[in-house]
Amino acid sequence: MHEINYQPVLAEPNLIDYDSYYQSFTWDNEFQNLDSLPEGRGLNIAHEAVDRHATGLLKNHVAIRWVRKDRSVKDITFQDLYTHSNQFANVLTLLGVTKGDTVFTLLGRIPELYVAAFGALKKTAVFCPLFSVFGPEPVYQRLSRGDAKILVTTLDLYERKITPILNRLPKLQYVLLTDVQTDINNTVLSLPLLMDKTSTSFIIPPTKSDDAALLHFTSGTTGMPKGALHIHHAVLTHQVTGKLVLDLHPDDMYWCTADPGWVTGTSYGIIAPLVNGVTSIVDEEEFDAARWYSILEEHKITVWYTAPTAIRRLMRMNIQPTKQYNLEHLRLILSVGEPLHADAVRWVQKTFEVPVLDNWWQTETGGIMISNYRNMPVRPGSMGKPLPGVEAGIAEITEDKFRIITKTGKEGHLVLKCGWPSMFKAYLNEKERYKKCFHGKWYITGDLASRDKDGYFWFVGRADDIIKTSGHMVGPFEVESCLMQHDAVAEAAVIGKPNATIGEMVKAFIVLKSGNKPDENLKLDIIAHARKKLGPAVAPKELAFIESLPKTRSGKILRRLLKARELGLPEGDLSTLESS
Numbered sequence: 078m079h080e081i082n083y084q085p086v087l088a089e090p091n092l093i094d095y096d097s098y099y100q101s102f103t104w105d106n107e108f109q110n111l112d113s114l115p116e117g118r119g120l121n122i123a124h125e126a127v128d129r130h131a132t133g134l135l136k137n138h139v140a141i142r143w144v145r146k147d148r149s150v151k152d153i154t155f156q157d158l159y160t161h162s163n164q165f166a167n168v169l170t171l172l173g174v175t176k177g178d179t180v181f182t183l184l185g186r187i188p189e190l191y192v193a194a195f196g197a198l199k200k201t202a203v204f205c206p207l208f209s210v211f212g213p214e215p216v217y218q219r220l221s222r223g224d225a226k227i228l229v230t231t232l233d234l235y236e237r238k239i240t241p242i243l244n245r246l247p248k249l250q251y252v253l254l255t256d257v258q259t260d261i262n263n264t265v266l267s268l269p270l271l272m273d274k275t276s277t278s279f280i281i282p283p284t285k286s287d288d289a290a291l292l293h294f295t296s297g298t299t300g301m302p303k304g305a306l307h308i309h310h311a312v313l314t315h316q317v318t319g320k321l322v323l324d325l326h327p328d329d330m331y332w333c334t335a336d337p338g339w340v341t342g343t344s345y346g347i348i349a350p351l352v353n354g355v356t357s358i359v360d361e362e363e364f365d366a367a368r369w370y371s372i373l374e375e376h377k378i379t380v381w382y383t384a385p386t387a388i389r390r391l392m393r394m395n396i397q398p399t400k401q402y403n404l405e406h407l408r409l410i411l412s413v414g415e416p417l418h419a420d421a422v423r424w425v426q427k428t429f430e431v432p433v434l435d436n437w438w439q440t441e442t443g444g445i446m447i448s449n450y451r452n453m454p455v456r457p458g459s460m461g462k463p464l465p466g467v468e469a470g471i472a473e474i475t476e477d478k479f480r481i482i483t484k485t486g487k488e489g490h491l492v493l494k495c496g497w498p499s500m501f502k503a504y505l506n507e508k509e510r511y512k513k514c515f516h517g518k519w520y521i522t523g524d525l526a527s528r529d530k531d532g533y534f535w536f537v538g539r540a541d542d543i544i545k546t547s548g549h550m551v552g553p554f555e556v557e558s559c560l561m562q563h564d565a566v567a568e569a570a571v572i573g574k575p576n577a578t579i580g581e582m583v584k585a586f587i588v589l590k591s592g593n594k595p596d597e598n599l600k601l602d603i604i605a606h607a608r609k610k611l612g613p614a615v616a617p618k619e620l621a622f623i624e625s626l627p628k629t630r631s632g633k634i635l636r637r638l639l640k641a642r643e644l645g646l647p648e649g650d651l652s653t654l655e656s657s
C-alpha cells in the first residue's frame with residue numbers, strides 16, 4: 078500500500094498521535110474547552126462562536142473577511158459580529174419571534190447571512206440557510222416544510238423567487254430585505270431600517286444543549302427534501318473537528334469554499350472557525366480558478382477546505398499554482414462531499430506540496446465523522462479513520478438482519494455508534510423516517526463502505542438513488558415531480574450519470590404523453606422548464622425520451638436499472654421488474 082507521510086510544516090499539528098488520542102478521548106473532557114453561557118444559562122452556539130471572543134481577548138480580531146465580487150474586502154471583527162447579531166436578535170424580538178420559530182435566509186454569501194445566523198441562534202430561533210441558486214420550487218418546498226416565519230433575502234431574490242410562491246406560504250409572517258431602505262409593505266420590510274431601531278445589546282436567554290438550533294434540508298430517494306434538525310450541543314463537534322481535523326491555530330486564515338446553503342458551509346464556513354477564534358474568509362463569488370488562486374495568495378490562506386468538484390476543475394486547467402502564485406502560507410487542504418480519488422490526492426500533493434485530507438460526513442451527522450489527519454499517513458483514496466469520540470462500523474443489513482461485520486475488507490453499510498454531539502435530533506415532522514435510520518445504538522448512514530485491516534475506511538457508494546452533483550445532494554423525486562408538471566410529460570425518472578468534473582450529472586428519462594413529438598425542441602423546452610423551476614444546480618443537464626420506465630411490480634421506478642443500461646453495466650437482479 079502506497080502511503081504519503083507528510084512532514085509537519087510551520088505550526089505543530091494539534092493532533093500528534095491519532096491512536097493514543099482516540100483511546101483517551103472523551104467528549105466530556107473536550108466540553109471543558111467551551112465557555113457556556115454566564116450564570117449557568119446553558120450552551121448556545123452564538124455565544125461560543127462570537128460573544129465569548131467579542132467580550133474577551135479576540136474582540137478586535139477579524140472574524141470574517143468578506144471578499145466582495147469586485148474583490149474589495151470588508152473585515153468584520155468579533156466585536157462587529159457581536160453587536161450586529163445582537164441587533165438582529167432584537168429585530169426578531171420586535172417581530173414577535175419566539176424560541177423554536179424558524180428564521181430562513183435566501184442570500185448569497187454576504188455579511189447579513191452571518192449576522193442573521195448568529196442573531197437567530199441568540200434568539201433561540203432555528204436558523205435555516207437556503208442556497209440562493211435554488212429556483213422557486215425548491216425554495217417553496219423548504220420554506221413550507223420548515224414552517225418559515227421570517228425570511229431574510231434581497232430585493233432581487235424576493236422578486237424572482239419569492240413573489241411567485243408567496244401566496245402558498247401562509248405561515249411566512251415577514252420578509253426582511255437586506256438592500257432596501259424603506260419598507261415595501263406591512264410584511265415585506267427593510268432590514269437596515271429595523272436594525273437602526275434596535276439596541277446593540279442582547280442577553281441570550283437560557284438555552285438547553287438539546288434545544289433546536291439549525292435546520293438543513295437534505296434529499297431523500299422518495300418524497301420531498303427532509304429537514305434535518307440540529308441542536309446547540311453540535312457546537313462541541315465543530316470545536317473539536319476544527320481543532321483535530323482542520324488543525325486550526327490562532328493566526329490561521331481559513332477558507333471554506335462551501336455555501337452555507339449546504340451543511341458544510343454552515344458547520345465549517347460559519348461555526349467551526351469562529352468557535353476556534355480563527356478568521357474565516359467568505360468569498361461572494363462563485364468558482365473561478367484564477368480568482369481562487371488569487372484569494373489564496375492575497376489573503377495568505379493557511380487552511381483551505383474545499384470539495385472534489387473544485388479540485389477536479391483545477392486539475393483540468395493549465396495553471397501551475399505554485400509557480401504563478403505565491404502560496405507559501407498554505408499549510409493544509411481538506412476535501413469533503415464526494416470521493417476524493419487517489420489521483421486527485423496525488424495531484425494536490427504534488428501541485429501544492431501540502432497535504433490534502435479527505436473527510437467524510439453528511440447533513441445528518443452535523444460534523445466530520447471520518448477523516449484523514451495531518452499527522453497520520455494518508456492512503457490516497459481512503460476517507461481516513463473515525464474522529465476521536467466516534468465509533469464507525471461496517472454492517473450487513475437485510476430486511477430481517479443487522480450484523481456488524483468484523484472481517485476487514487468486506488463491503489457493507491457504513492454505520493456510526495450514536496453519541497456524538499452533532500447528531501441530528503429529528504427529521505422535521507417525519508418521526509418514522511427518523512426511526513428507520515437507526516438500529517439499536519447504530520445510525521445507518523445510507524452509504525456503503527469498507528474498512529481495511531489498519532482501520533482506514535474506503536467509500537464504495539450510496540445505498541440508494543440519491544445523486545451527488547457538484548457536491549450537492551439531489552433527490553430524484555424532487556426533480557421528477559417538477560418534470561411531471563410539464564404539459565408534455567407523462568412520466569419521468571432521473572439518475573446520476575458519472576461525470577469527470579461534477580461527479581454526477583442529473584440525467585432525465587421522459588415518457589411523453591401521447592400526441593407529443595420527441596424532438597430536440599421539446600427536449601430543450603422541458604429542460605428550460607426544469608431550470609426555471611428548480612434552478613440550474615438541480616435541473617437535469619441531459620434528457621432522453623423513452624417508451625416506458627422500468628418499474629417493480631409494486632410500481633417503484635427502477636432507477637438503478639436505467640443507470641445500468643445507460644452505462645452499459647450488468648443489469649443485476651431483475652426479479653422484481655414489472656414485465657420480466
Ligand code: AMP
Nearest residue numbers: 413414415416436437438439440536550
Ligand atoms: P450531504 O448530506 O449533502 O452533506 O451529503 C452527504 C453524502 O455525501 C454522504 O452520505 C456521502 O454519500 C457523500 N460524501 C460526503 N463526503 C464524502 C467523502 N469524503 N467521500 C465519499 N463520499 C462522500
